Structures are given as C-alpha cells and as structure tokens.
Amino acid sequence: MRSNIKHIEGALRNLVKSAFCFSGKTVALTLFIFSLCIPQINAQKFEFDHELKTIYEDITQLNLEKAETSISSYKADNPSNFLVYHVENYIDFFRCFIDEDYEYFKSIRDRKNERLSKIQEGDKTSPYYNFSQAEILLQWALLRLKFEEYTTALLEMNRAISLLEENDKRFPNFIANKKSLSALHALVGTIPESYKSILSWVSSFNGSIEQGYNEIKEVEEKMAIDEFPFASEVLVIKSLIELHILNRSELAYESSQSEHLDPSQNPLLCFIVANIAHNTGKNDEAIHILESYKPTLSQHPLYYLDYLKGIYKLNRLDTDSDRYIRRFLNYFQGRHYIKEAYQKLAWHAWVIEGDSIEYRRNMTFCLLKGEDLIDEDKQALNLACQRLLPNRTLLKVRLLSDGAYLNEALAELEQLDSSDLKLNHAIEYAYRKARILQNLGRLQEAIDSYQHCLSFSYTEDLYYQIASHFYLGQVYELQQDYKSANFHYNQCLKSKSSQYQRSLHQKAKVGLLRLKSK
Numbered sequence: 001m002r003s004n005i006k007h008i009e010g011a012l013r014n015l016v017k018s019a020f021c022f023s024g025k026t027v028a029l030t031l032f033i034f035s036l037c038i039p040q041i042n043a044q045k046f047e048f049d050h051e052l053k054t055i056y057e058d059i060t061q062l063n064l065e066k067a068e069t070s071i072s073s074y075k076a077d078n079p080s081n082f083l084v085y086h087v088e089n090y091i092d093f094f095r096c097f098i099d100e101d102y103e104y105f106k107s108i109r110d111r112k113n114e115r116l117s118k119i120q121e122g123d124k125t126s127p128y129y130n131f132s133q134a135e136i137l138l139q140w141a142l143l144r145l146k147f148e149e150y151t152t153a154l155l156e157m158n159r160a161i162s163l164l165e166e167n168d169k170r171f172p173n174f175i176a177n178k179k180s181l182s183a184l185h186a187l188v189g190t191i192p193e194s195y196k197s198i199l200s201w202v203s204s205f206n207g208s209i210e211q212g213y214n215e216i217k218e219v220e221e222k223m224a225i226d227e228f229p230f231a232s233e234v235l236v237i238k239s240l241i242e243l244h245i246l247n248r249s250e251l252a253y254e255s256s257q258s259e260h261l262d263p264s265q266n267p268l269l270c271f272i273v274a275n276i277a278h279n280t281g282k283n284d285e286a287i288h289i290l291e292s293y294k295p296t297l298s299q300h301p302l303y304y305l306d307y308l309k310g311i312y313k314l315n316r317l318d319t320d321s322d323r324y325i326r327r328f329l330n331y332f333q334g335r336h337y338i339k340e341a342y343q344k345l346a347w348h349a350w351v352i353e354g355d356s357i358e359y360r361r362n363m364t365f366c367l368l369k370g371e372d373l374i375d376e377d378k379q380a381l382n383l384a385c386q387r388l389l390p391n392r393t394l395l396k397v398r399l400l401s402d403g404a405y406l407n408e409a410l411a412e413l414e415q416l417d418s419s420d421l422k423l424n425h426a427i428e429y430a431y432r433k434a435r436i437l438q439n440l441g442r443l444q445e446a447i448d449s450y451q452h453c454l455s456f457s458y459t460e461d462l463y464y465q466i467a468s469h470f471y472l473g474q475v476y477e478l479q480q481d482y483k484s485a486n487f488h489y490n491q492c493l494k495s496k497s498s499q500y501q502r503s504l505h506q507k508a509k510v511g512l513l514r515l516k517s518k
Contacts, residue, residue, distance in 0.1 A: 045122040046083045046129070048229070059090045062098075062267050062300040067091055082122040085115040086132040093139040098302055100334030102147050112140050127171040134163040134180065148373070161205045175219045179230055179237065182219065186212025186241050190510050209510075210517055213241050231260050236272055243279060245510060247474070253280040264292050267302045274305075278312055281404035281439070287312050303332040307341060314348055315403025317396070322348040336377065338370025343380035351396050356389055363387075375503045391425050397432050401439070410436050427456050431464035435471065443475050450475075466495040470504050473511050482515050489515070 048056075051074060058067040071088050078084065089111075096105045119132050137160035144153030161184060167177050185207030216238045225231045235258050243252035256276040263270035270293040278286035290309040295301065310324030322345055329341050342365040349358035366384040370377060393416055400409035413436070418429045434449030450468040469492040476485035492508040 045080055046126045046132070047081050048083060049078075049081075051078075052081070052084060052087060056087050056090075059087070059094065060266060060268060062094065062302065063298050064091050064095060064300045066298060082119050083128065083132065085118045086136060089115055089136045089139060093143065095300065096143050097146060098300065098304075100146065100336060105143060105147055112136065127167060127174040127177065130163040130167040130170075131174075131177060131180075134160040134167070137163070138180070158205065165205075175222050175228075176230055178215045179219050179234055181207075182212045182215035183237050183241075184212070185215060186245055190245060190506070190513065209241075209245055209513060213238075213246065216241060225260060232269070235261055236269075239276055240272075243276060246514070247511075249280040252276055253282070263289050267293060267295065267299065267305060271302065271305060271308070274308060274312075278308075278403075283312055283315055283403040283405070287316070301331065303328050304337070307332075307337060310341075311344060312403065314344055314352075315399050316405065317352060317399065319352055321352075335371045336374055339366045339372060339377040339380040339384070342366040342369060343383065347395060347399065350390070350392060351399060354392070359389065391421070391428075394425060394428055394432060397436075401432060401436055404439065406436050406440050410440075423456065424462075427453055427462065427464050430456075431468055434468065438471060438475060443479065447472065447475055466492055466504055469495070470508050470511070473508065477511065477515065480518075482518055486512065486515055 051070075055067050055070045055074060058064075058070065068091055071084065071091070074081075075084055092108050092111060095101075096108075115136060116133055119129070119136075122129055122132075137156045141153045141157040141160065144150070144156065164177055164181055164184075167174065168181065171177065184205070186209050188205060188207035189209035189212060216234060219230075219234050220238060223231060223234060228234075235255055239252040239255035242248045242255060253276055256273050261269055261273055263273040270289060274286040274289040277283075277289060287309065290305055290312070293305065295305075306324045307328035310321050310326075310328065313321035313324065325341050325344050325348070329338065329345075332338075342362045346359045346362035346366065349355045349362060363384045366380050372378045372381045393412055397409045397413045400406075400412065409432075413429070413433055416429060418426055421429055430449050430453035434446045434453060437443075437449060438446035450472045453468045454465055456465070469488045473485045473488035473492065476482070476488065489508040489511045493505055493512075495504075
C-alpha cells in the first residue's frame with residue numbers, strides 16, 4: 001500500500017511539473033493570475049467598501065506592513081464583513097511567494113482554515129461565498145507548488161475548482177468566476193492526454209487552451225473596464241495565455257499595453273509588463289520599464305526586479321549589468337535563481353570584461369550555492385559541472401540574441417569561421433544562426449541552419465539539436481506546414497535529455513495541442 005501511495009505521489013509530482021514548467025519564471029508569472037481577485041459587491045456580509053479597497057490597493061503595491069495594521073483595525077470596526085479575510089490572505093500569499101521563506105510558510109498554515117471558516121459564516125446566497133473560498137484555496141495551492149508539496153496542492157486546487165464550477169452553475173452571469181476558470185482551463189489544456197489519467201485521480205476537471213482563451217476574451221468583452229474590479233487581472237491573464245500558450249507574442253504585447261496596466265507604481269505589474277516586453281523582443285523597453293519603477297521604503301522588497309534588470313542589461317552588454325545581479329544575490333534569501341545568477345555573473349566577467357579567472361570563480365559559486373529545483377538553475381549547474389570556458393564570441397552572440405539585438409548578433413557570428421570550430425561549437429554556431437534568422441523572419445534560411453545543426457552526429461543530451469527540432473516545429477507551424485511541424489515537435493519529445501526535458505518537452509506538447517485545433 002505504501003509503495004502505491006509513493007507511486008501516485010511521484011506521478012502527481014511529474015504531472016504538476018509538466019503542467020507548470022513553461023519556465024521557472026513562468027511560475028513567478030502565474031502567481032499574478034490569482035493575485036488581484038478582490039470582489040466588489042454591496043451584500044451585507046461581502047461588502048467591498050472604500051476602506052477595504054484602499055487596503056487592497058496597499059497590498060497589491062506590496063505595502064504589506066501598512067495593510068496588516070489596517071486589516072486589524074478594519075476587522076475590529078467591521079466584524080460582519082467577512083470579505084476582509086479574503087483580502088487578508090493576500091498579505092501572507094505575497095510574503096511567502098516572494099520571499100520563499102518555508103519556515104514562515106509552515107508557521108502560518110493554520111490561517112488558511114481559519115479564514116475559510118470565517119467566510120463560511122457569510123451570506124451563502126452571494127456569488128462571492130464560494131468565489132472567495134476558491135481564491136484562497138488557489139493561492140495556497142500555488143504556495144504548495146512553490147514549496148514542492150505537490151499532492152496537497154492538487155487537492156486544494158481540486159477543491160477550489162469544484163467551488164468555482166458550482167458557482168458557475170448557480171451564477172452563470174458572474175464573470176469574475178469565468179476569469180478564474182479561464183486561466184485554469186488554459187493550464188489544464190496544456191497537459192498531455194497521457195497525464196490526464198493521472199489528474200483524474202484527484203479531479204474530474206477538464207479544459208482546453210481554446211476554451212480558456214475564449215473565456216478570458218468573453219470576460220474582457222463584457223466587463224466595463226473602468227468599473228470592473230478585475231480589469232487589470234483579466235488583461236494580464238489574456239496576455240500570458242497569448243504569450244506562453246498560444247505563442248502569439250505581438251498579441252500578448254498589445255494586451256499588456258493597456259492604460260489599466262501601469263507598471264510605474266506597482267512592482268507586480270512592473271514585473272509582468274517588463275517580462276512581456278522582453279519576451280516579445282523589446283529589451284530596451286523592458287529595461288526602461290524596470291528603471292522607471294522606484295520602490296519606496298514602505299514596500300515589501302521584490303529583489304527579482306533587480307535580477308531581471310541585470311539580465312536584460314547583460315543582454316544589451318551593459319557594463320553595469322553585474323551590479324543588479326549582485327544586489328539580488330546580496331539581499332534575496334530564497335532558493336530559486338541563485339545558481340543562474342552566478343552563471344550570469346560569470347558570463348558578464350567573460351564576455352564584457354574578458355576575465356576568465358572571475359568567470360571560473362563565479363561558476364564555482366554556481367556549483368556550491370543555491371538549489372537546482374527549477375530548469376534555469378538546473379541548466380546553470382549543468383554548465384558549471386562541465387568546467388569548460390565557453391567560446392567568447394558565441395556567448396556574446398547568445399546574449400545579444402536573447403535580447404533580440406539580432407543584427408548585432410548576426411554581425412558577431414559572421415566574424416567566426418565555422419569550419420575552424422570544435423564540433424560542439426560548430427553545432428552551437430549552426431543553432432545560433434538559425435535562431436537569429438528565424439527571429440529576423442528569414443524562415444527558409446533558418447530551416448537550412450536548423451537542418452545543418454541536426455546533420456551533425458546526433459548526441460541525445462545536446463540541447464542545440466533537441467531545441468532545433470522544437471523551433472523547426474514552430475517555423476513549420478507558422479508556415480502552416482502542419483505535417484512537418486507535427487514531425488519535429490514529436491522528434492523533440494523523443495529526446496531523453498534530463499537537463500532540458502521539462503521545458504522543451506512541455507513547449508513541444510503545447511505545440512502539438514495547438515496543431516490539433518488547426
């Protein structure tokens with residue numbers, strides 16, 4: 001019996017990693033999907049009055065200590081408004097998710113049930129009765145995923161989904177409900193059929209990418225954008241589905257440019273909007289967004305913004321990029337992105353300063369510090385274990401290409417004679433050239449370069465050849481050659497690379513799911 005339980009938990013762990021592994025950053029992006037859902041209704045025991053709205057705004061600005069004080073006063077003055085417990089939950093959620101403090105998380109576990117019990121004393125005829133409970137459960141499920149409590153996370157998520165589905169039947173015109181269901185339907189739609197049988201052990205919930213996207217568009221169309229309390233959240237969910245699931249980056253960028261998403265005052269919106277700009281090839285704009293946000297002393301620190309700024313400036317080859325990465329390492333006390341941060345410091349030392357000693361020193365720190373729980377840290381650790389000094393020009397090309405400085409990257413690449421390169425560098429050369437040409441829209445040339453990369457003796461653990469199959473799938477999908485796209489997505493899935501399987505395989509699975517609807 002015990003072995004069966006372990007088998008089930010192991011399978012659930014793989015399922016969750018598959019469903020939520022677009023990148024380590026994707027989990028950070030996903031937190032915002034459920035982070036702004038505060039209701040507004042004039043029911044006796046679920047009333048979103050002006051004072052509670054002010055508290056909520058403080059929370060989303062990460063003025064958490066101020067909000068805590070205000071919550072205490074509000075509960076004393078308004079003991080019958082149980083909506084306050086929904087609002088209060090965001091304080092713990094943000095603090096745990098941002099700080100990654102597992103000891104603090106363990107110390108506040110009982111608060112979830114205490115708040116749910118209070119809400120259950122509220123008006124059962126209100127659509128917010130089930131909705132508020134579901135949102136609290138979803139927030140806790142995300143925290144469980146952060147701290148690798150996968151089985152409990154899925155059980156809490158299943159309970160939340162049941163409440164939302166029941167609410168949708170009772171209140172079909174309650175569009176806030178569809179807002180939450182849209183994100184869940186889209187995420188469930190990315191799970192391959194082979195894993196859905198595992199999901200059925202804990203939930204009968206089904207969904208598809210198309211269903212989730214149509215639902216969030218329906219909410220956007222029906223909401224009065226100046227009055228609907230979830231307007232910002234709807235725009236964020238829509239843009240993230242467009243970017244990470246539908247692979248429609250320009251549409252995602254357009255959605256993120258609404259005047260209702262102002263990143264200059266809100267650190268969470270700053271993170272989301274800057275990340276979307278970077279991922280749609282607008283790295284200068286992403287840096288500008290990050291530089292425009294000025295945190296105050298009263299705001300809970302979000303050091304990941306410094307980290308993003310350092311990475312984006314490194315993509316531009318700015319000489320001060322290391323300053324922001326070091327600030328992240330000096331102040332952040334969590335466990336994710338530490339190894340990747342030392343890798344990026346090593347890259348700064350080698351590419352910008354030409355310092356191979358400092359490169360090796362930082363890669364040693366990459367080996368010793370942080371944990372390898374997410375793909376970014378796993379990949380950094382893998383490179384550190386190889387103990388090889390990378391080709392400096394190819395690394396510079398990679399950085400420029402990641403920042404979408406494509407012409408500059410191509411110019412650097414053309415300085416190399418690929419015939420003089422070692423085998424591993426020659427394979428990387430072909431791959432880098434293909435990626436640049438693809439992003440420049442020179443698709444046939446990109447196809448030729450990807451095929452050249454694949455023509456080398458195949459090494460199953462080599463990232464560039466696995467990725468070439470994935471991106472060939474993307475190119476052929478764009479050209480509406482769905483047969484070829486299907487072939488290359490499946491070739492990507494056949495690879496057994498432990499270091500890159502989760503991220504590339506998940507993207508290939510989503511690509512195949514998109515093809516089914518075409």
